[in-house]
Amino acid sequence: xxxxxxxFNSAHNHGAVLQAWALQEFLKxxxxxxxxxxxxxxxxxxxYRLYVPRKTFKSYKLNKVVHLLQYLKKYKTEPNKVxxxxxxxxxxxxxxxxxxxxxxFGELNKANFDFDVMIAGSDQIWNGSLTKGINPAYFLAFxxxxxxxxxxxxxxxxxxxxxxxxTLFSRYLRLFDYxxxxxxxxxxxxxxxxxxQISVVLDPTLLLDREKYDDLKNDPKDKExxxxxxxxxxxxxxxxLNAMAEELSKRLGLPIxxxxxxxxxSNESMKFTxxxxxxxxxxxxxxxxxxxxxxHATVFSIIYHKDxxxxxxxxxxxxxxxxLETLGIENHLIELSKDLPEDLNELSIDYNNVEKLRIDQRxxxxxxxxxxxxxxxxxxxPVKDEEKYFTSKDxxxxxxxxACKDICxxxxxxxxxxxxxxxxxxxxxxxxxxxxxxxxxxIYRKFEKDExxxxxxxxxxxxxxxETVHTESTSGGMFVPMYRYMLSIGGKVVGxxxxxxxxxxxxxxxxxxxCKAFCGSKYVAPDxxxxxxxxxxxxxxxxxxxxxxxxxQIAGLRNYLNKDYPNLYTVDIICHGVPSPKVFEKYINYLxxxxxxxxxxxxxxxxxxxxxxPYILVKFESGEVLLEPAASNNFNRAFLSNNIxxxxxxxxxxxxxxxxxxxxxxxxxxxxxxxHPELMDERGVSIIKINNEKGLEFFKYIEDQLLLKETTYExxxxxxxxxxxxxxxxxxxxxxxxxxxxxxxxxxSYNHLKKKKKKK
Numbered sequence: 001x002x003x004x005x006x007x008f009n010s011a012h013n014h015g016a017v018l019q020a021w022a023l024q025e026f027l028k029x030x031x032x033x034x035x036x037x038x039x040x041x042x043x044x045x046x047x048y049r050l051y052v053p054r055k056t057f058k059s060y061k062l063n064k065v066v067h068l069l070q071y072l073k074k075y076k077t078e079p080n081k082v083x084x085x086x087x088x089x090x091x092x093x094x095x096x097x098x099x100x101x102x103x104x105f106g107e108l109n110k111a112n113f114d115f116d117v118m119i120a121g122s123d124q125i126w127n128g129s130l131t132k133g134i135n136p137a138y139f140l141a142f143x144x145x146x147x148x149x150x151x152x153x154x155x156x157x158x159x160x161x162x163x164x165x166x167t168l169f170s171r172y173l174r175l176f177d178y179x180x181x182x183x184x185x186x187x188x189x190x191x192x193x194x195x196x197q198i199s200v201v202l203d204p205t206l207l208l209d210r211e212k213y214d215d216l217k218n219d220p221k222d223k224e225x226x227x228x229x230x231x232x233x234x235x236x237x238x239x240x241l242n243a244m245a246e247e248l249s250k251r252l253g254l255p256i257x258x259x260x261x262x263x264x265x266s267n268e269s270m271k272f273t274x275x276x277x278x279x280x281x282x283x284x285x286x287x288x289x290x291x292x293x294x295x296h297a298t299v300f301s302i303i304y305h306k307d308x309x310x311x312x313x314x315x316x317x318x319x320x321x322x323x324l325e326t327l328g329i330e331n332h333l334i335e336l337s338k339d340l341p342e343d344l345n346e347l348s349i350d351y352n353n354v355e356k357l358r359i360d361q362r363x364x365x366x367x368x369x370x371x372x373x374x375x376x377x378x379x380x381x382p383v384k385d386e387e388k389y390f391t392s393k394d395x396x397x398x399x400x401x402x403a404c405k406d407i408c409x410x411x412x413x414x415x416x417x418x419x420x421x422x423x424x425x426x427x428x429x430x431x432x433x434x435x436x437x438x439x440x441x442x443i444y445r446k447f448e449k450d451e452x453x454x455x456x457x458x459x460x461x462x463x464x465x466x467e468t469v470h471t472e473s474t475s476g477g478m479f480v481p482m483y484r485y486m487l488s489i490g491g492k493v494v495g496x497x498x499x500x501x502x503x504x505x506x507x508x509x510x511x512x513x514x515c516k517a518f519c520g521s522k523y524v525a526p527d528x529x530x531x532x533x534x535x536x537x538x539x540x541x542x543x544x545x546x547x548x549x550x551x552x553q554i555a556g557l558r559n560y561l562n563k564d565y566p567n568l569y570t571v572d573i574i575c576h577g578v579p580s581p582k583v584f585e586k587y588i589n590y591l592x593x594x595x596x597x598x599x600x601x602x603x604x605x606x607x608x609x610x611x612x613x614p615y616i617l618v619k620f621e622s623g624e625v626l627l628e629p630a631a632s633n634n635f636n637r638a639f640l641s642n643n644i645x646x647x648x649x650x651x652x653x654x655x656x657x658x659x660x661x662x663x664x665x666x667x668x669x670x671x672x673x674x675x676h677p678e679l680m681d682e683r684g685v686s687i688i689k690i691n692n693e694k695g696l697e698f699f700k701y702i703e704d705q706l707l708l709k710e711t712t713y714e715x716x717x718x719x720x721x722x723x724x725x726x727x728x729x730x731x732x733x734x735x736x737x738x739x740x741x742x743x744x745x746x747x748x749s750y751n752h753l754k755k756k757k758k759k760k
Contacts, residue, residue, distance in 0.1 A: 001032045001373065004115040006138060008123045009096055010040040012048035012088040014280040015205075015232075015296025019122050021096055021277075023152065023204035025212060030370070037118070038098035039108065039137055047234065050074045050085055080261065080274035087276025095216075095277075105135070105726065108142040117148045117373060122182060122204050124316075126169075127157030133729035134165055139172035141726060145380065149175055150372045153182040153201050153365075157316050161189045164732045169193045171396055171650050171727045177379050178372035180365075185318045196378075201365035203323075205299050206358060213303065217281035220257075226269055228287035229258035230280075232294035232313070237263060240335055241311045245291045247337040248309070251344065254288055295319055302327065302358070305351045307344075309334050327357050383446065385439035390427060395647040397444045398424055400525065401556030404438035406532045413438060415529075420735050421582020422525060422646050441562075443555040450659040450692065452713075457659050458690040459716050461669050461679050461709040474520045474605045476686030478666040481702035482546060482571060483515040491544030491567075493518065494535060496526045502588045502599055504581065506531040506549065508538075518548065521604045523639045525578035525646055528553055532560045539565045550575050551654035555661045569698045572660050574667025574687065577649030577725050579639045580735070586743040587635045597622035604636060610682035611668075634747035642725040643734045643750055649725060656722035658713050663695035664688065671719030679709050687716045 005027075009020040020036055027034045051070045057063050075082045092098065102108050118140050124130055125138035136142070140149040161169055173179065173194040180199040181187050187198045229245040231238055237260075246266060249256055255269035272283055281300060284290055290301040290308040298320060301308035310320055310333050317333070324330045329349055334340060341347065389398040400423045405413040412431035415423040425438070450456075464470045464477030473480060483493045493509050495518025504524040508531070509515045526549070535557065538545050544567045547557060551572040561568075588599050597620035606617040608627070616633040618626040630636050638644045654661060669675075669685040679685055688706075690696050734750050741749075 004118045006037040026207045083274040120151045122153035124155045124157035134168040150178045155182045159185045218278040219282040225288040226257045227289045230292040230297040243337040396651045399552040403556035403560045407441045421580040452658045475684035478686045481705045486546040494547040524584045570662040571664040572662030577645030579644040611684035632753045637751045643731045650727040652724040659691045675715045
């Protein structure tokens with residue numbers, strides 16, 4: 001079995017690299033082919049780099065010479081630091097079986113991993129303060145869907161999960177088939193955010209026997225007895241640790257070996273500042289006593305049956321406490337030197353008993369791993385009707401399509417906006433007749449996707465041959481011939497427009513003017529109030545209908561109708577998620593107050609400077625116009641940064657389907673200049689994807705009006721939306737403040753492009 005592990009493998013921290021090695025070696029011992037996914041966060045690597053590389057010249061070769069001189073200077077001034085760095089890098093790149101290096105999540109997303117299983121953990125990979133916000137990479141939000149996903153001994157690094165991170169954990173935990181954590185407190189915190197079973201297991205370093213570490217360690221040359229003192233903090237001086245070491249040194253009459261270059265003990269024999277993980281093991285294995293505030297130094301003290309004292313970590317003492325309690329030696333967690341017993345013999349450890357308890361713990365941890373590796377994949381299973389949003393209240397399970405409200409025969413369901421402005425169904429129990437139609441019509445994890453066939457999908461790069469249509473359209477002008485054909489046969493067209501209050505709504509049109517209102521991107525969650533019953537009435541009357549919209553709304557329509565209508569044609573839009581209507585409303589109000597005039601139009605993709613560099617164009621009743629680059633507009637930037645979309649957009653099951661829910665799919669052909677440069681046109685190029693026979697039938701009515709170039713799904717979607725967006729902490733932080741902070745100021749504070757300009 002091919003297994004990929006993602007963890008903090010690149011940190012120059014003894015415990016971090018040794019726990020990665022331990023899990024690698026245990027799994028290899030089980031007969032698996034194991035790789036460490038070499039995800040090296042720049043924020044982590046920068047903590048340990050030897051120097052800040054200077055870019056003095058434009059020439060790469062000259063800068064390389066500068067960097068060599070910087071390295072030589074560092075070697076001369078701090079030789080031990082350089083030696084330590086080299087030993088860690090050698091361990092990371094040679095002792096660990098690492099993959100190609102990846103530095104950003106997007107690179108992981110593009111990587112074509114062929115693993116059967118991916119494992120996240122161990123270490124504090126779910127501690128947002130270490131990863132600068134919850135990082136989807138450490139929740140395995142990449143790779144093929146068929147890969148089994150397991151967390152092993154993952155840690156949140158604290159006793160609780162901050163509320164602002166709750167929806168992020170809820171979103172990403174659903175990716176795992178099996179979940180285990182390292183601490184009981186972590187289990188308690190995570191169980192509140194998922195219905196999956198959570199196991200508590202040992203740190204990977206405790207899965208291996210001492211003999212494995214004996215083969216790895218490098219023993220110190222000096223054979224004299226010593227107390228080894230290990231401070232895990234990178235910069236913090238731990239006065240409690242130092243006082244404890246001084247007290248023990250006095251009582252035992254032993255010198256101190258320690259790992260800090262910036263501190264001197266009164267009875268110090270040497271500083272251990274040039275060694276790597278192998279030397280770290282050697283100094284613990286040969287110590288007479290160990291004093292540490294490090295979890296892993298504590299672990300290896302136990303493995304090597306050392307006398308030791310652990311100082312509680314000032315931020316995260318729980319994992320130390322949990323480990324020592326489970327092994328029956330919690331009295332070795334001592335914070336202050338004054339609390340040392342007068343007789344140190346009181347701290348003697350019965351390692352026979354400790355080993356018995358450790359073996360029991362290890363057995364259950366190994367059982368978790370073996371069962372998880374051999375077990376069935378548990379994610380993406382069909383959802384029962386009773387597990388739908390009405391019972392679960394899981395915001396990721398509701399698309400807001402309103403099919404449940406529309407199907408209710410007694411009008412017992414109302415759609416109520418939450419604090420973020422997104423609609424969710426609420427059932428009036430007094431009216432409800434328990435027919436269960438609402439649950440049956442719900443599209444969540446129920447919609448059957450059409451698998452690709454030899455014929456479908458058919459994909460084209462395209463734009464309208466008519467220059468006027470092409471120029472006036474948002475992109476390549478695909479929608480215009482569609483609605484014109486529908487009008488020509490006496491049909492109706494469904495699309496999204498602004499109403500008189502600039503709310504984004506679904507509506508039905510039967511005129512050219514009415515259909516023009518549907519043209520143009522509107523990056524707001526549209527209100528589909530009562531649209532499905534109106535469409536059904538038209539279809540029952542025999543009227544042809546073209547329904548254009550988001551894939552989830554088309555899925556909702558199809559479930560609501562519950563049968564195929566030959567006179568219904570659907571076209572879905574390649575969707576980047578639907579932003580909060582509440583945020584948009586607040587932004588419109590801000591603009592109206594600022595310009596002292598009513599907004600009458602908001603164009604998200606005006607092509608005044610070309611298709612690839614669109615502008616936001618806002619028209620006011622006064623005649624005034626606001627023109628701003630779309631890439632830096634505060635509202636649009638929040639949308640592009642995935643900070644204001646509906647929760648379900650971050651788990652969307654319709655994103656990037658090869659054969660989508662619509663008969664046809666249209667959207668911008670991003671990357672056309674690379675895939676088909678001969679078609680690149682600054683007036684816009686579209687993707688048109690034919691998903692089934694009905695789509696092909698409709699396409700034939702309009703194809704003579706289009707300039708077409710056959711392409712493939714892989715080419716067309718290379719730079720387009722193939723997966724749900726990543727949910728990041730900034731999204732929750734922004735959305736939690738929309739009622740507290742003036743909206744433009746709030747959006748500006750999350751607009752990194754504007755902030756960069758300000759710094760200049």
